[in-house]
Amino acid sequence: MAQIIxxxxxxxxxxxxxSSAAIATGLALKxxxxxxxxxxxxxxxxxxxxxxxxxxxxxFVNVINGEANLNQALIKDxxxxxxxxxxxxxxxDKDALTKEGVGQVLSDLAKTFEYIVCDSPAGIxxxxxxxxxxxxxxxxxxxPEVSSVRDSDRILGILQSKSKRAEENLEPIQELLLLTxxxxxxxxxxxxxxxxxxxxxxxxxxxxxxxESQSVLKAxxxxxxxxxxxxxxxxxxxxxxxxxxxxxxxxxxxxxx
Amino acid sequence: xxxLDYFKSSKKSNTAATAKERxxxxxxxxxxxxxxxxxxPQMKQEIIEVIRKYxxxxxxxxxxxxxxxxxDFSVLELNVTLPEK
Numbered sequence: 001m002a003q004i005i006x007x008x009x010x011x012x013x014x015x016x017x018x019s020s021a022a023i024a025t026g027l028a029l030k031x032x033x034x035x036x037x038x039x040x041x042x043x044x045x046x047x048x049x050x051x052x053x054x055x056x057x058x059x060f061v062n063v064i065n066g067e068a069n070l071n072q073a074l075i076k077d078x079x080x081x082x083x084x085x086x087x088x089x090x091x092x093d094k095d096a097l098t099k100e101g102v103g104q105v106l107s108d109l110a111k112t113f114e115y116i117v118c119d120s121p122a123g124i125x126x127x128x129x130x131x132x133x134x135x136x137x138x139x140x141x142x143x144p145e146v147s148s149v150r151d152s153d154r155i156l157g158i159l160q161s162k163s164k165r166a167e168e169n170l171e172p173i174q175e176l177l178l179l180t181x182x183x184x185x186x187x188x189x190x191x192x193x194x195x196x197x198x199x200x201x202x203x204x205x206x207x208x209x210x211x212e213s214q215s216v217l218k219a220x221x222x223x224x225x226x227x228x229x230x231x232x233x234x235x236x237x238x239x240x241x242x243x244x245x246x247x248x249x250x251x252x253x254x255x256x257x
Numbered sequence: 258x259x260x261l262d263y264f265k266s267s268k269k270s271n272t273a274a275t276a277k278e279r280x281x282x283x284x285x286x287x288x289x290x291x292x293x294x295x296x297x298p299q300m301k302q303e304i305i306e307v308i309r310k311y312x313x314x315x316x317x318x319x320x321x322x323x324x325x326x327x328x329d330f331s332v333l334e335l336n337v338t339l340p341e342k
Contacts, residue, residue, distance in 0.1 A: 146279060146280055153284045201281060
């Protein structure tokens with residue numbers, strides 16, 4: 001049974017795509033057969049972060065519309081054997097994603113994959129709703145900053161009322177907090193909300209704290225998920241987060257406290 | 258933290274603490290509206306319009322509270338503070 005993970009936030013620019021790419025790659029490195037899907041229809045970017053932008057032929061919407069089959073649209077990652085990417089289309093049609101279409105693609109993917117990572121677009125429009133609808137686990141990506149925390153709380157409300165699990169009264173989506181762009185130095189000087197502050201407000205378990213790091217831009221410049229840069233603090237922090245997603249009990253790195 | 262840092266941080270205000278306080282208030286407010294039907298804000302507006310035909314009131318004098326008591330029933334509570342004559 002595949003696990004569907006949505007990487008979501010409400011607010012844009014907090015690191016959803018960076019985190020989706022890193023987490024999907026991390027799961028694949030752990031030997032899990034993983035697919036990562038870009039739900040940002042019209043503003044495709046996951047392909048760039050994963051470094052496979054020139055290999056996109058068919059996309060998610062082509063598969064939903066029956067213009068291509070899954071095997072034609074899935075891009076096999078060049079670095080990890082167990083990793084595949086399903087890119088978003090660049091159409092401007094807002095209604096390209098239907099509940100039925102997305103459900104069908106996810107259940108087809110669930111036959112061969114262990115983990116399905118859904119990279120949500122920002123906002124609470126159709127694309128974001130579709131990305132979270134079928135989720136079993138939500139990684140709520142948040143910056144230690146007022147607008148991001150508030151939007152994350154909004155998204156938590158939506159996960160609890162508008163998802164398939166909520167509508168069908170099933171066990172609720174497992175919600176996990178991923179704090180990104182964190183600067184322990186600024187926390188110490190009282191300029192930035194701390195892990196504990198954000199945790200206290202959102203009141204969901206913490207899956208990881210990713211430090212603000214130059215390695216993230218370097219990684220996106222070169223189209224290599226930052227988790228593959230194991231010399232970087234951000235890469236190591238994502239590895240820890242992946243271990244926690246897999247149920248391991250990893251303490252928070254000392255320099256992030 | 259050194260003694261020097263202590264004086265530095267106490268001189269300028271701790272903005273993170275301000276952020277936390279503001280967030281706690283706004284998030285509590287957001288959560289009180291959670292689970293309420295999507296039509297609630299518009300319904301509240303229309304109720305205010307109707308009352309305004311007869312009495313002068315502002316939006317703050319009307320509170321609409323939606324409570325999901327149970328799976329079976331919900332309570333819609335409407336509270337209007339009328340101005341003193």
